[in-house]
Amino acid sequence: MEQPRTRPPQSRQRPQPPLSSPSALAESPAVYGVRPSARPARPVPPVVRTLRRLPGPRLTGLGGGLFACVAMLLIGTLDRLLLDGSAVVYGVLFLPVCALTALWVREADIVTAPIGVPIAFATGIVPISGGEGGLGEQIMAVVTALALHAGWLYGGTLVAGLISCVRKVRQMGRRRRRMRPGPPVRPGRR
Helix, strand or coil: CCCCCCCCCCCCCCCCCCCCCHHHHHHCHHHHCCCCCCCCCCCCCHHHHHHHHCCCCCECHHHHHHHHHHHHHHHHHHHHHHHCCCHHHHHHHHHHHHHHHHHHECHHHHHHHHHHHHHHHHHHCCCCCCCCCCHHHHHHHHHHHHHHCHHHHHHHHHHHHHHHHHHHHHHHHHHHHHHCCCCCCCCCCC
């Protein structure tokens, strides 16, 4: 035996307000969430579009250091094999590795980038340092190469430090904007 319904069936679609003319709606700035006085967006240069398409991995502090060490060891080995250990080529290629390390380290580990890149420089300079004898001679060759090419080391560390500082300042600004309270709410009249 069936039970009679006590409530009318509910509609699954909500009524929509009528739209004004399509041309007025399409040209309205409120549709896009912008103020009428806002300037139109400038076109993005092709170089910026290309850079935005590149992968942007987020490495941990340890991952950033390992990336830099492996990259510099590979660069140093290739430099030794192809260019007979050119310190200028090694130094010039060290700068982009520093920049990539500082850009790819995640925001929580930004401060580790300027710490990891000097270690990577020292790791990669081992193949091009020129020590041929035992362990003592190899260590002295690495120390001498580090002293002779300290300018590249300081320059790369400076690049990583500047990029890290800019990223940290931008992160603090975003956090401050997020934490900023909204406009004060006035009590309503009763």
